[in-house]
Amino acid sequence: MSQEQRAVERARKAFCTGRTKPLQYRIDQLKNLQRFIVERQKEIADALKKDLNKSEFGTPLYETMGLEGEISLAVSKLAEWAAPRPATKNLLTVSDEVYIQPEPLGVVLIIGAWNYPWAVTLQPLIGAIAAGNAAVIKPSEVCVHTSKVMGALLPLYIDKEVYPVVTGGVQETQELLQHRFDYIFYTGNCTVGKVIMEAAAKHLTPVTLELGGKSPCYIDKNCDITIACRRIAWGKYTNCGQTCIAPDYILCDPSIQDRIIEEIKKSVKEFYTEDPKTCSDYGRIINKRHFKRVMTLLEDSTIAMGGQNDESECYIAPTVLRDVKPGAKVMQEEIFGPVLPILCIGNVDEAIDFINQREKPLALYIFSSDNKLIKHMITETSSGGVLANDCLVHFSVSSLPFGGVGNSGMGSYHGKFSFDQLSHLRGCLIKQLKMEGMNKMRYPPHTAKKLSWARFFILNQVELSKLGRWALFALLAVVVAVILQRYFAD
Amino acid sequence: MESQRQIIERLRAAFQSGVTAPLQFRLTQLKSLLSLLEDNEPQILEALQKDLAKPKFEAVLSEIDMVVNDLCYTINSLPTWIQPSYVGKNLATKLDDCFVRREPLGVVLIIGAWNYPLQLILAPLIGAIAAGNCAILKPSEISRATERLLAQLIPKYLSQECFAVICGGAEETKSLLENRFDHIFYTGSQAVARSILQAAAVHLTPVTLELGGKCPCLIYGRLDMLAAAKRLVWSKFFNAGQSCVAPDYVLCTPEMREELLPAIAKALSIFYGSQPKQSEDFSRIVTDRHWDRLMALLGKTQGRVVMGGEGSKEDKYFAPTVVVDLDGSDALMQEEIFGPIMPILTIESLEQGITFINQREKPLALYVFSDESQVVNMVLERTSSGGFCSNDGIVHMTLPGLPFGGVGASGMGSYHGRWTFETFSHRRGCMLRGWGLERISMLRYPPYTESNLSWLRWATSAKKKSWGVCSVM
Numbered sequence: 001m002s003q004e005q006r007a008v009e010r011a012r013k014a015f016c017t018g019r020t021k022p023l024q025y026r027i028d029q030l031k032n033l034q035r036f037i038v039e040r041q042k043e044i045a046d047a048l049k050k051d052l053n054k055s056e057f058g059t060p061l062y063e064t065m066g067l068e069g070e071i072s073l074a075v076s077k078l079a080e081w082a083a084p085r086p087a088t089k090n091l092l093t094v095s096d097e098v099y100i101q102p103e104p105l106g107v108v109l110i111i112g113a114w115n116y117p118w119a120v121t122l123q124p125l126i127g128a129i130a131a132g133n134a135a136v137i138k139p140s141e142v143c144v145h146t147s148k149v150m151g152a153l154l155p156l157y158i159d160k161e162v163y164p165v166v167t168g169g170v171q172e173t174q175e176l177l178q179h180r181f182d183y184i185f186y187t188g189n190c191t192v193g194k195v196i197m198e199a200a201a202k203h204l205t206p207v208t209l210e211l212g213g214k215s216p217c218y219i220d221k222n223c224d225i226t227i228a229c230r231r232i233a234w235g236k237y238t239n240c241g242q243t244c245i246a247p248d249y250i251l252c253d254p255s256i257q258d259r260i261i262e263e264i265k266k267s268v269k270e271f272y273t274e275d276p277k278t279c280s281d282y283g284r285i286i287n288k289r290h291f292k293r294v295m296t297l298l299e300d301s302t303i304a305m306g307g308q309n310d311e312s313e314c315y316i317a318p319t320v321l322r323d324v325k326p327g328a329k330v331m332q333e334e335i336f337g338p339v340l341p342i343l344c345i346g347n348v349d350e351a352i353d354f355i356n357q358r359e360k361p362l363a364l365y366i367f368s369s370d371n372k373l374i375k376h377m378i379t380e381t382s383s384g385g386v387l388a389n390d391c392l393v394h395f396s397v398s399s400l401p402f403g404g405v406g407n408s409g410m411g412s413y414h415g416k417f418s419f420d421q422l423s424h425l426r427g428c429l430i431k432q433l434k435m436e437g438m439n440k441m442r443y444p445p446h447t448a449k450k451l452s453w454a455r456f457f458i459l460n461q462v463e464l465s466k467l468g469r470w471a472l473f474a475l476l477a478v479v480v481a482v483i484l485q486r487y488f489a490d
Numbered sequence: 491m492e493s494q495r496q497i498i499e500r501l502r503a504a505f506q507s508g509v510t511a512p513l514q515f516r517l518t519q520l521k522s523l524l525s526l527l528e529d530n531e532p533q534i535l536e537a538l539q540k541d542l543a544k545p546k547f548e549a550v551l552s553e554i555d556m557v558v559n560d561l562c563y564t565i566n567s568l569p570t571w572i573q574p575s576y577v578g579k580n581l582a583t584k585l586d587d588c589f590v591r592r593e594p595l596g597v598v599l600i601i602g603a604w605n606y607p608l609q610l611i612l613a614p615l616i617g618a619i620a621a622g623n624c625a626i627l628k629p630s631e632i633s634r635a636t637e638r639l640l641a642q643l644i645p646k647y648l649s650q651e652c653f654a655v656i657c658g659g660a661e662e663t664k665s666l667l668e669n670r671f672d673h674i675f676y677t678g679s680q681a682v683a684r685s686i687l688q689a690a691a692v693h694l695t696p697v698t699l700e701l702g703g704k705c706p707c708l709i710y711g712r713l714d715m716l717a718a719a720k721r722l723v724w725s726k727f728f729n730a731g732q733s734c735v736a737p738d739y740v741l742c743t744p745e746m747r748e749e750l751l752p753a754i755a756k757a758l759s760i761f762y763g764s765q766p767k768q769s770e771d772f773s774r775i776v777t778d779r780h781w782d783r784l785m786a787l788l789g790k791t792q793g794r795v796v797m798g799g800e801g802s803k804e805d806k807y808f809a810p811t812v813v814v815d816l817d818g819s820d821a822l823m824q825e826e827i828f829g830p831i832m833p834i835l836t837i838e839s840l841e842q843g844i845t846f847i848n849q850r851e852k853p854l855a856l857y858v859f860s861d862e863s864q865v866v867n868m869v870l871e872r873t874s875s876g877g878f879c880s881n882d883g884i885v886h887m888t889l890p891g892l893p894f895g896g897v898g899a900s901g902m903g904s905y906h907g908r909w910t911f912e913t914f915s916h917r918r919g920c921m922l923r924g925w926g927l928e929r930i931s932m933l934r935y936p937p938y939t940e941s942n943l944s945w946l947r948w949a950t951s952a953k954k955k956s957w958g959v960c961s962v963m
Contacts, residue, residue: 018872057938065947088891088907098889103874105897182898194691201687204680204701206902209694224925234935271936281936356506374922380508382593385919390931393921397588399577400919405595406672410696412917425904427877427892428870429885433861436717443724444761444771446547454547455555 004175007136007164011107014161015134020104023082027075029129029158033122034071036157037064043153044118047145051117052239053284062239063118066396070123073398073415074130081130081419087427091457092438094476097430102423104132106182111173111196113187114142114286115242115336120210121150124185125163127418133183134162138176140188141169142286174199181205183422187244189334190407208411208421210244211404212334213361217247217391218351218377220368221256228367228389229263230270232340235365235391237268237318240283241338242290245363247391248335249324251351254344261304261320264340268305268318277308277315285314285337294337297330301341326354348373352380360384360406365391384408494662497654498669501597501624504651510594510622513572517565519619519648523612524561526647527554530639534608537635541607543774543806548729553608556888560613563890563907564620571620571911574920587922592915594622596672601663601686603677604776605732605828607633610700611640614675615653617910623673624652628666630678631659632776671695673914677734680899698903698913700734701896702826703853707737707883708843708869709746711862718859718881719753723761725857725883727810730773731830735855737883738827740834741843747814747834754832755797758810766798767807774806775829781806784829788813790821793833818846840865844872852876852898857883876900 001009019025037044044064048054054062074081084099108128112121121139128135137154139147151167154160166176177184177199186196187210200207219228235247252260268276276282285291291314298307298321306319316338321330324341331341345351355364364383366374374388384404387394394400395414403412413421441454492500509515527534534554538544544553574589598618602611611629618625627644629637641655656666667674667689676686677700690697709718726737742750762769775781781803788799793816798809811831816822822833837843847856856875858866866880876896879886887894890907905913933942 055936055938057940057943060943061934061938061946087889090889092885093889098891100893101870101878190694194694197691197694198688201684201691204683204687204699204899204902211694227925227928230928230935231931273937279936281938369925371922378591378920379511382916383918386921388920388922389925390921390923393923394588394919397577397919397921400588400921401590401917402919403917405916405918407694410694412919424874424897425893426875426897427886427889427894427904429877429879429882429889429892430866431879431881431885433714433717433859433881436714436720439721439724442551443720444545444547444769445763446545446771451547451550454551 002175004166004168004172005179007166008107008176008179008181010161011134011136011164014159015104015107020129020132020134020162023078026129026132027078029163030071030075030078030126032157033126033129034068036154037067037071040149040153043149044146047143047149048117050145051114051143052242052286053282054239055281055283058239058281058283063116066119067122067126069396070126070398070415070418074126074419077416078130078419081416082132084428085425091479093429093431094479095435096432097428099428101426101428102131102420103426105422105424106133108133108135108183108185108422109176109181110135110137111184111186111188112137112139113244114140115239115244117143117146117150120187124187124208124413124418124422127413127422128185129158129163130419131422133422136176136181137163137165138173139165139167141167141172183207185411185413185422186210193409208403208413209409210402210411210413211362211407211409212244212336213359213404213408214248214331214334215245215361215363215365215383216351216355217250217365218348218367219250219252219256219260220348220366220370220373221253222373223367223369223389225256225259226263229260230267231390232365232367233264233267233271233318236340237271237282237338238392240285240316242283242286242336243392245385245392245395246336247340247363247365248361249331250340250342251345251354252342253346257322257342257344260342261322264320265305272318276317277310277313282318285316288314290314290337291316294335294339297333297335297337297339299329301325301328301330304342306338348377352377355381360404360408362404362408363387363394382406494656494666495669497656498597498626498671501626501652501654504649505594505596505624509649510619510624510652513569516619516622517568519652520561520565520568520616522647523616523619524558524565526643527558527561530643533639534636537639538608540635541604541633542729542732542776544729545771545773547771548773552729553606556609557612557616559888560616560890560907560910564616564911567908568620568911571908586924587920589920591918591920592621592912593918595914595916597624597626598673598675598914599626599628599666599671601674601676601678602627602629603734604630604632605729605734607636608640610677614677614698614905614910614913617905617912618675618914619648619653620911621914623914625654626666626671627653627655628663629655629657631657673697675905675913676700683901698895698905699901700894700903700905701854701899701901702734702828703851703896703900704738704823704826705735705853705855705857705875706847706850707740707857707859708840708847709740709742709750709859710840710843711860711865713859713861715746715749715753716756719750720757720760721882722859723754723757723810726832727758727761727772727830728884730775730808731832732773732776732828733884735877735884735887736828737832737855737857738853739823740832741837741846742834743838744836747836750834751796751812751814754812758797762810766810767802772810775808776806778803778806780829781808784808784827784831787821787827787829788831791833792816792820793822798830818849840868844869847873852896852900854896854900855879855884855886874898876904
């Protein structure tokens with residue numbers, strides 16, 4: 001038996017014992033996960049340094065602080081999220097219980113990505129644990145050291161039968177996908193996303209796909225360009241541009257292009273010194289393959305800043321391209337690197353058309369001091385999420401659903417959305433066997449009179465939750481009296 | 491005549507022009523749909539009679555009124571649903587606007603089924619329109635009269651720019667699925683669902699699948715047997731058992747069975763008289779092929795037919811039938827019955843019943859009849875199903891407040907009421923920041939320092955005590 005099959009079967013067996021159902025179990029596991037993050041901060045940071053040259057501070061800032069926040073939210077809210085949720089009744093169900101009961105799905109497969117390996121692999125796990133599922137965790141093999149640490153240390157903290165870590169590459173992932181899961185949560189690219197969805201189709205498994213795309217960044221003439229460029233530079237060059245919601249390219253009026261380039265140069269110098277290669281706060285490209293891919297994208301455009309590189313270190317300097325044409329190589333795929341193309345367009349409506357001619361992105365960035373323009377742009381476009389006047393930070397707001405649309409993905413998570421996404425919301429109607437007289441209207445033999453009564457009851461939706469208790473009883477009394485009268489009149 | 495591709499391109503152009511976005515347009519279309527139903531009730535009833543010999547009562551309640559109900563609920567609530575919802579803010583985001591917009595997806599495909607040919611295609615359409623999409627309807631070709639009526643009426647009442655009906659069989663559906671849609675809503679069987687999902691994967695199209703399965707009905711403990719039997723018989727033989735949420739099979743103890751059988755017989759006699767074939771209130775099987783399938787199942791069963799069992803192919807009549815003395819390996823237990831055959835299996839204990847249910851695929855609905863609340867609660871807690879109803883059948887799906895959908899093999903996604911609207915919407919998280927507080931933003935920029943990091947940590951850990959977490963970045 002392969003390690004994949006063993007992991008899946010053990011997880012399913014453990015799930016079927018019912019041990020993940022009690023809220024206390026889930027809270028304990030979440031707290032253990034929290035402990036893991038805190039106690040093993042050093043091992044996590046060391047692995048990230050080796051894999052992505054992430055700085056010592058980059059780890060908590062971008063990987064673990066967000067996780068700690070989500071765990072803390074889940075622990076404090078779990079009882080509320082998992083409780084039955086009352087639903088609207090109608091006149092016929094006045095005396096019945098009508099509610100939605102969130103339930104675990106079963107065994108969830110979580111496939112992580114390499115760019116924020118802890119954040120994007122463990123954050124879905126938080127939702128899976130909170131919702132009462134078992135989970136098979138498959139970290140990205142591209143992050144060799146992080147995978148190893150996850151595989152070795154995570155089982156020391158959380159229930160290793162219920163949440164096994166399966167390490168390996170494409171083959172191991174394909175082996176996993178042969179098995180049946182109750183949900184698959186994938187973070188990565190479109191191409192593999194399609195493969196995952198197809199594999200899921202065989203077992204009718206629902207999926208969440210957190211993909212990517214080219215996230216446009218529109219800079220209006222009317223805005224604080226200094227602050228805008230600083231925030232954009234931060235959003236772009238963090239993690240060396242390898243962020244699914246990094247601002248991919250800039251759209252702006254030609255008259256501000258030079259100023260933008262100046263301001264970005266200034267910010268890059270403030271952040272990473274004159275020589276980012278020597279700065280410990282600046283990352284590296286994950287591997288040679290991606291290094292070569294990103295370098296190719298520079299070929300047919302004009303470099304305004306940066307361009308220096310060193311293949312032996314997978315180093316690419318923070319780079320800006322100017323006067324980029326829509327047909328340029330850099331505009332044909334998601335860049336996922338520290339290269340920021342600037343395309344000049346005439347006005348906001350041209351920008352909107354440009355964006356709408358392309359696939360729906362994961363994020364849309366709008367920099368403007370004009371709220372009307374911002375609202376206009378939001379209304380006329382579609383994207384996973386929108387952030388005005390900053391980059392990336394909407395990711396950390398737990399009360400906003402984070403996910404794509406169209407080619408950028410399907411499904412969403414964070415906060416309660418993670419819990420709901422990985423639960424089954426079961427509609428429940430609890431009736432009693434009494435009041436059988438009421439049912440007479442619906443039974444055959446059918447008569448015109450019965451039919452008109454039935455129509456009356458079904459067609460009247462009442463927001464009973466809004467009525468006061470006294471109104472409810474009065475209504476019920478009238479209803480019963482009328483029914484009994486009809487019943488006897490029959 | 492337009493090709494499929496031309497129709498889809500036309501609808502896409504209409505969507506991109508923004509015509510479906512305004513609330514007024516959506517309300518007008520929904521009200522038109524309401525008129526379609528009100529103006530054409532006799533024609534609808536006639537079509538349903540042709541397709542399924544549906545008794546007027548059933549057609550009115552389960553087809554017309556269910557849709558009218560949902561329409562009115564949606565028309566009244568849409569102005570609220572369409573508003574952005576502002577989400578919890580805390581100290582750090584006080585100056586920011588955080589909200590969620592519900593936005594249309596684009597051009598959606600709705601594939602209907604033949605058992606409730608009107609309801610199953612119009613109910614999803616309500617949400618598609620409400621959410622601001624354009625939609626292509628592909629009604630089931632098996633319920634031919636309704637298919638033809640829809641093809642005739644929809645263009646008369648709804649905007650032809652934005653909504654189209656495409657008719658055809660398996661071939662036409664296959665070629666339709668090669669196109670790209672922004673959502674596919676399918677009601678039907680698991681086998682077809684798999685190929686729909688595979689076609690959707692090519693374009694990364696999200697789907698909702700309303701499938702079926704064998705809906706178990708557990709009868710246990712202390713209860714009013716006649717009341718239970720009436721509700722059971724009503725839900726089972728409604729539409730001659732051709733409902734995705736019909737109780738497929740019954741589980742009860744041998745002692746209960748002795749009480750249940752005469753109660754079922756009594757209920758059947760009250761409802762359909764001694765000759766159900768003569769009753770106007772009993773439906774027919776949809777096609778010869780389905781009738782043959784049911785007869786074959788009856789032929790293969792190892793159980794004993796105690797009621798019904800006869801039928802006549804000419805008018806596709808199949809008697810309300812009860813079969814006993816069979817077990818889980820029987821032919822009747824291998825596939826969804828979808829017909830008026832009720833197998834009753836015996837169990838020794840509630841525990842055994844629950845185990846039996848859990849060994850099988852998660853059903854679309856699960857029913858328990860009992861006056862003992864601990865029995866109901868135990869089954870509810872120890873099983874999983876799309877929906878759950880105690881002491882009745884089917885009616886839980888008439889409540890627009892409950893999400894109607896399956897789990898596992900019985901489907902994915904849900905609808906009815908607001909749930910349909912959400913299914914056909916994209917929930918877009920929006921955050922609008924200001925220019926101020928740049929000093930706080932500076933904490934997050936490189937060069938990274940220990941002290942900046944600890945300020946940020948402090949700022950975010952303070953949030954842990956309040957509701958909702960947002961980093962102070």
